[in-house]
Amino acid sequence: MQPEGPIAPFSLSIKDLPWQIAWDKDKCTLCGRCTASCPVNAIELGVFRKRQVAPAVGILEAPENQYTLYYGIRQKTDPAYACVGCAMCNMVCPNDAIIPMHGDEIDKLRMHGDRGGQARRRGGRRNDPGSLLDQIKFIRISMLTDPALDAGRHEFELRTLLGRVLPPEQNLKFMAENGWTPPVREIYPLMIGGMSFGALSPNMWEGLQMGVAYLNEELGMPVRMCTGEGGCPPRLLRSRFLKYVILQIASGYFGWDEIIHAIPEMKEDPCAVEIKYGQGAKPGDGGLLMWYKVNKLIAAIRGVPEGVSLPSPPTHQTKYSIEESVAKMIQSMYMAWGFRVPVYPKISATTTSLAVLNNLTRNPYASALAVDGEDGGTGAAYNVSMNHMGHPIASNIRDCYLNLAKVGMQNEIPIIAGGGIGKTGNMAANAAALIMLGASAVQIGKYIMQAAAGCLGSETDRCNICNIGLCPKGITSQDPRLYRRLDVDQVAERVVDVFLAFDTELRKILAPLGRSTSLPIGMSDALGIADKNAAERLQINYVV
Amino acid sequence: MCRLFAITSQDPLSPMVALQALDVMREGHDGSGVGLFLRDLGGPFDEIKDAPILSGIFSEAGLRRLDTYMMDLGFMTKYKLSIKVPKTPPAGVPRRDIYLVRAYEYPEDWDGLPQSELYNRLLETRLTLRAMGDETGDMIVFSFWPDVIMIKEIGDPLSVAKHLMLDRKELQARIIMAQGRQNTNYAINLYACHPFFIQGYSTMTNGENTAFIPIREYLSSRGFPGYVGYQSDSEVFTHILHFAVNRLGLGVEAYKHIITPLQEADLHAHPNHQLLTGLKQTCRKLIIDGPNCVIGSLPDHSLFMVQDRKKLRPGVVGGRPGRYAFSSELCGLDAAIPERDKSQDFQPMHLDTAIVNADRQEVKICSQKDPLHLSH
Numbered sequence: 001m002q003p004e005g006p007i008a009p010f011s012l013s014i015k016d017l018p019w020q021i022a023w024d025k026d027k028c029t030l031c032g033r034c035t036a037s038c039p040v041n042a043i044e045l046g047v048f049r050k051r052q053v054a055p056a057v058g059i060l061e062a063p064e065n066q067y068t069l070y071y072g073i074r075q076k077t078d079p080a081y082a083c084v085g086c087a088m089c090n091m092v093c094p095n096d097a098i099i100p101m102h103g104d105e106i107d108k109l110r111m112h113g114d115r116g117g118q119a120r121r122r123g124g125r126r127n128d129p130g131s132l133l134d135q136i137k138f139i140r141i142s143m144l145t146d147p148a149l150d151a152g153r154h155e156f157e158l159r160t161l162l163g164r165v166l167p168p169e170q171n172l173k174f175m176a177e178n179g180w181t182p183p184v185r186e187i188y189p190l191m192i193g194g195m196s197f198g199a200l201s202p203n204m205w206e207g208l209q210m211g212v213a214y215l216n217e218e219l220g221m222p223v224r225m226c227t228g229e230g231g232c233p234p235r236l237l238r239s240r241f242l243k244y245v246i247l248q249i250a251s252g253y254f255g256w257d258e259i260i261h262a263i264p265e266m267k268e269d270p271c272a273v274e275i276k277y278g279q280g281a282k283p284g285d286g287g288l289l290m291w292y293k294v295n296k297l298i299a300a301i302r303g304v305p306e307g308v309s310l311p312s313p314p315t316h317q318t319k320y321s322i323e324e325s326v327a328k329m330i331q332s333m334y335m336a337w338g339f340r341v342p343v344y345p346k347i348s349a350t351t352t353s354l355a356v357l358n359n360l361t362r363n364p365y366a367s368a369l370a371v372d373g374e375d376g377g378t379g380a381a382y383n384v385s386m387n388h389m390g391h392p393i394a395s396n397i398r399d400c401y402l403n404l405a406k407v408g409m410q411n412e413i414p415i416i417a418g419g420g421i422g423k424t425g426n427m428a429a430n431a432a433a434l435i436m437l438g439a440s441a442v443q444i445g446k447y448i449m450q451a452a453a454g455c456l457g458s459e460t461d462r463c464n465i466c467n468i469g470l471c472p473k474g475i476t477s478q479d480p481r482l483y484r485r486l487d488v489d490q491v492a493e494r495v496v497d498v499f500l501a502f503d504t505e506l507r508k509i510l511a512p513l514g515r516s517t518s519l520p521i522g523m524s525d526a527l528g529i530a531d532k533n534a535a536e537r538l539q540i541n542y543v544v
Numbered sequence: 545m546c547r548l549f550a551i552t553s554q555d556p557l558s559p560m561v562a563l564q565a566l567d568v569m570r571e572g573h574d575g576s577g578v579g580l581f582l583r584d585l586g587g588p589f590d591e592i593k594d595a596p597i598l599s600g601i602f603s604e605a606g607l608r609r610l611d612t613y614m615m616d617l618g619f620m621t622k623y624k625l626s627i628k629v630p631k632t633p634p635a636g637v638p639r640r641d642i643y644l645v646r647a648y649e650y651p652e653d654w655d656g657l658p659q660s661e662l663y664n665r666l667l668e669t670r671l672t673l674r675a676m677g678d679e680t681g682d683m684i685v686f687s688f689w690p691d692v693i694m695i696k697e698i699g700d701p702l703s704v705a706k707h708l709m710l711d712r713k714e715l716q717a718r719i720i721m722a723q724g725r726q727n728t729n730y731a732i733n734l735y736a737c738h739p740f741f742i743q744g745y746s747t748m749t750n751g752e753n754t755a756f757i758p759i760r761e762y763l764s765s766r767g768f769p770g771y772v773g774y775q776s777d778s779e780v781f782t783h784i785l786h787f788a789v790n791r792l793g794l795g796v797e798a799y800k801h802i803i804t805p806l807q808e809a810d811l812h813a814h815p816n817h818q819l820l821t822g823l824k825q826t827c828r829k830l831i832i833d834g835p836n837c838v839i840g841s842l843p844d845h846s847l848f849m850v851q852d853r854k855k856l857r858p859g860v861v862g863g864r865p866g867r868y869a870f871s872s873e874l875c876g877l878d879a880a881i882p883e884r885d886k887s888q889d890f891q892p893m894h895l896d897t898a899i900v901n902a903d904r905q906e907v908k909i910c911s912q913k914d915p916l917h918l919s920h
Contacts, residue, residue: 146752146835147856154854157807161825168792168826175822184825186808408765410758411829514754517804517853518831522758 010115012077016108018461019085019100021075027097030071034089034098039470042083043098046074073098079112085462088472102460113383120383121290123466123476125446126281126375127387129459131423132394132534133430139528139543142514151504151511158506159222160189160441160519162272163342164367165412182367183342185271188215188223189519190431190502192495193372193418193443194248194274194346196230197255198289198298198310199379199466201483204453204475207491209236211452212244214492215499223499224271226443229287229312231255231301237262242270248346249333250276251286252312254302263336272342272367273333277316277325277356280376280393280419282385283348286312290380292469293478322359330365342367349373349391349419357400361409368414370443371396375420377446377457379476380467393419394437398538401438401522410522414440422447423459428505436523437538449475452494453486546738546750547724548859549876550839551869552847552900556586556716559695563705565869565876566724576636577725577732578701581739581746582693584845584902586716588623589691595622595647596666599686599694600673601734602642606682610644610673617669618651625693625714634707637699643708645693645715663743667770684734687741693717694746696737719841723748736775739841740782743770747785747840749778750872751857754833756780762829763787781838784830789842795917796840796848797910798823800897803832804853806912815915839870845902855894861907862889868900868907 001011014020021043035043052066075083083100090099113120142148163184166174174181192212197205208225215221222244229250236242237259247270249256278284289298289310299306319325326345333343344367347356353371360366373393378386397417404410417439421430423446431442449455453475456463466476474483510516513526520526528543529535535542547569549562559580566578589597602610625645633639654662670688677683686694693715697704701724705711723738738748753759756777763771763783768791771783781803788794788802805824806814814820824831834852837859841847849859849870861870862877864884871877877889888907892898895912 140754142752142754146754149833149854155807159808161828165825165828168823171822171826172792172819175818181822186825405761405765408762408767410762410765411826514752514835515833517807517833518755518828520755520758521829522761523755525757 010079010112012079012108012112014075014077015103017075017077017082018103018107018109019083020103021073021083021089022099022101023073024097025070025072027095028072029095029097031094033092033094034073037088037092037472039086039088039465039472040081040084041076042081043073043075043089046072048072079109079115082109084465086456086465086472121288121380121467122383122386122464123377123379123381124457124461124464125377125386125459127459127461128375129424131375131420131430132392133420133433134424134426135529135531135534136429136433136540137528137543138432138509138513138526139541140526141512146514149511149514149516151507154511154516156507156510156516158189158503158519159186160521161185161414162187162224162344162368162441163414164365165414167412180339182365183340184367185224185342186222187271187441188221188499189435189441190223190499191246191416191441191443192223192225192448193445194226194228194246194276195379195445195449196228196248196287196289197233197301198230198293198478199228199476201471201474201477201486202297203483203486203488204449204491207452207486207488208448208495209241210488210492211495213241214496216244219496219500221499221503226274229254229276230289230298231258231303233301234258234262238265238267240268242266243268245270246272246274248274248276250312251314251316252310254304254310254312257303258301260336269337269341272344274370275329275333275343275345277345278348278350278372279346279378280348280372280374280390281378282381283350283374283390284314285381285385286314288312288380288467290467290469295478298478322356326356326359326366327363330363334365344368344370346370346372346416349393349396351391353391353396353400354403357403357413360413361404361407366413368416368440369400370416370418371400372443373417373419375423376418378466393417393434395537397434397439398437402539404438405522410438416441416443418443418445428502428509431502432506432509433527436520436527437540438522440519440521448495448498451498452491547872547876548722548748548750548837548839549869549871549880550719550721550748550841550847551867551880552719552845552904553867554718554904555866556590556718557720558711558716559720559722560705560711561880562720562722563701563710565871565880566701566722568879569724569871569873569876577696577698577737578704579696579723579725579737579739579748580694580710581721581741581748581841582715582717582719583691583746583841584718585691585693586718587714589647589693592622592647593691595649596688596690597645597647597693598673598688599692600644601640601684601697602644603682604641606677606680607642607644609676610683613673613676614648618653620649621646622649623647627708629707634699634703637697637704637707643695645695667743671769671772689741689744692741692744692746694739694741696734698732698734719845719847721746721748721839721841723750733775735773738776738778740776740779742782742786743790744843745782745786745789745840747778747782747838749781749836749838751835751837751852753777753780753836755831758829759784759832766791778836781832781836782840785840785842787830796842796846796899797897797916800850800895800912801916802827802830803850804894805831810913814913819916837872846899848897848899849892850897851892851894853894858891860889860891861898861900862886863907865905868904870898
């Protein structure tokens with residue numbers, strides 16, 4: 001731009017962007033890999049003109065200008081092409097000549113992400129690096145009055161229940177009189193939460209499924225994975241691996257035509273059915289699969305036309321009250337599988353969670369309540385929903401558990417916690433804290449994407465372009481040129497690694513607390529936090 | 545870790561037998577307290593088996609309040625054991641006015657009540673008295689039940705026994721449970737002393753109960769008035785036993801299936817697979833994680849011992865037909881029943897429930913892998 005040139009409101013300098021490309025002319029080989037791999041075309045070949053003043057040697061000669069050219073990388077400042085910080089340029093550079101650096105102040109780009117009146121949409125996370133779960137410590141250590149257990153040698157049974165567990169008296173009566181009790185699954189307490197076939201690439205989804213199957217069949221760990229709202233590939237529906245899958249139904253009912261028609265051909269019942277009423281990343285908003293990702297395969301599985309955006313409604317359209325919504329849907333889903341498959345709702349964490357829970361206590365079929373906190377991630381949502389809507393998970397789970405304990409139903413309706421577990425990498429500690437606050441199980445999404453497939457997202461708005469199908473790692477893309485970067489077997493292997501390491505860490509937490517034969521759900525005496533208000537709110541120990 | 549001793553005998557015994565056995569195990573307790581549970585009483589109580597006996601510690605004022613309350617309800621004193629203690633207690637034992645053991649005649653208007661209602665009223669009366677005592681600190685009530693006496697005090701077991709002159713002919717029982725306490729719980733509260741009692745069920749434990757809080761929350765939310773207290777993490781063991789037998793109608797063999805259920809592979813191979821899986825799932829909140837050895841007494845006069853899943857606490861049972869004892873250590877058993885076939889001594893392991901029935905003829909060992917006899 002010339003100094004006297006016009007400035008538009010959205011004329012930004014590189015400094016105004018969140019990410020600035022640092023490029024080293026000396027190292028660059030001009031191979032072009034960086035510009036070719038940038039998912040948002042933030043960099044391009046630049047031709048730079050350079051002037052040098054050549055001072056005169058003799059007295060009579062005048063100094064002169066010498067002009068040269070050099071080639072390099074130019075970062076675009078148009079908001080539509082702003083660097084997302086994914087650092088794929090750095091990954092592909094043979095000489096480490098280029099890297100995006102995060103700006104040292106709040107960027108100006110954020111005021112310009114709405115050109116054309118379109119509010120910013122993105123994938124990813126909440127962009128809040130803090131985690132209350134990380135502040136919780138485990139303080140009741142067994143040592144002398146009772147011996148600590150051996151995390152490596154003692155027997156452990158890290159299992160939880162998914163299903164409506166009757167009170168013991170009633171269960172005995174049911175068995176004697178009916179010969180039937182509601183279906184209850186014994187599963188591993190760490191679940192892979194709902195990420196749809198469509199939100200995730202085929203390679204990512206297949207890798208997760210393979211990892212889960214290996215954990216179950218080779219390692220005896222009953223790990224379960226939820227499909228999310230996007231249907232389920234027909235072959236999986238008709239395979240024995242379906243029993244490791246939780247089918248999700250949500251307000252768009254995507255893929256359910258295929259599922260219902262496959263019921264007569266199913267070799268196994270699915271583990272459970274999750275009815276999604278809300279999710280933590282965008283509470284009160286429906287799922288969103290943007291048109292970029294709706295290719296032929298996705299369209300076929302979901303039963304929709306190709307190339308159209310698929311925004312699920314915020315609520316299930318046929319329902320108008322919680323009584324109806326819960327009772328009817330739960331019962332219909334139970335009936336579909338002959339009352340052999342647990343059915344439970346999933347909601348966003350909210351101050352109204354207790355109202356939902358109380359309703360479930362009066363519904364004899366509701367087999368769990370999944371609560372997804374504000375730190376939950378997503379493939380696509382409005383930025384404002386992601387950043388500002390929702391309720392923290394810890395107090396919501398605690399309230400739910402204490403409420404159940406008050407009415408004596410703490411063993412009857414398992415609470416599944418999601419959103420922000422392992423947000424800063426401390427997955428086992430976060431999961432254990434939530435379990436001791438009252439969760440029966442925890443669900444993860446972003447963590448497994450990062451650990452099993454190298455998702456680049458961060459809490460400082462890095463990458464986060466899952467919504468437009470340009471995931472540079474091929475995790476959330478439907479473009480074969482991108483998702484072929486992801487090796488299915490390696491994803492599966494990493495899933496197994498993650499669960500095995502989690503298992504060890506969980507034992508390393510539980511063994512010193514003297515717990516091994518049952519999951520310490522609600523063992524709040526083991527928890528402490530150095531924040532008095534948080535301690536009071538969560539009814540755990542205040543320790544400094 | 546506390547030391548436990550329990551004995552069941554065809555002939556009534558003095559509680560001193562148990563206290564002496566505790567004394568030989570004194571290395572394992574610090575003399576911070578003793579608890580005694582006596583059942584199937586001998587002496588004068590043998591004649592009044594049906595009369596509910598109130599056991600507790602009272603101040604003079606507390607006793608007056610007790611008398612007023614009980615008379616208002618219509619209870620008449622039938623027999624009382626007056627334990628008058630010297631004014632100066634031994635070192636470490638607090639000064640008390642009255643250790644009360646008093647048998648009552650039921651109120652007339654309770655006549656003809658169904659047994660379950662009678663038992664509920666006895667429980668209710670004990671809880672009311674306890675609450676009255678909590679208000680002013682002038683009453684501590686341990687039990688109110690037919691054919692059961694409980695005595696608890698702070699201090700070295702033998703010193704307490706001598707102080708209370710427990711070696712008296714009126715105090716005899718065929719079933720005795722005694723615990724020498726190793727205090728790990730800050731200020732000593734007598735309600736935290738074992739054994740614990742509820743509606744004819746009593747247990748004592750050593751070790752800590754790491755799963756205490758969720759278990760307490762679960763029991764407290766059962767809607768049963770007796771599931772209160774919990775000054776000790778071991779009180780839940782008594783209430784779980786009561787819950788298993790009274791509320792679920794199961795036998796004592798099922799108790800271990802509730803507190804330490806079988807793991808998956810064993811469960812699948814078990815003949816009562818379906819029942820036990822249901823129990824494991826529905827009673828998940830009652831699973832303990834040890835380390836605990838539990839000795840308990842049931843209304844049918846059987847005595848039993850179970851260990852935690854990893855068998856982290858000592859415990860041995862032995863004796864001869866007519867007299868069997870359960871002890872934390874062999875030396876306790878040797879002190880109480882030296883003339884036994886020691887080769888038959890048995891240390892229950894992680895799957896076992898050792899039971900001596902009212903006939904006192906043998907030690908019955910139930911393994912959790914055995915089929916469950918569902919007599920109820």
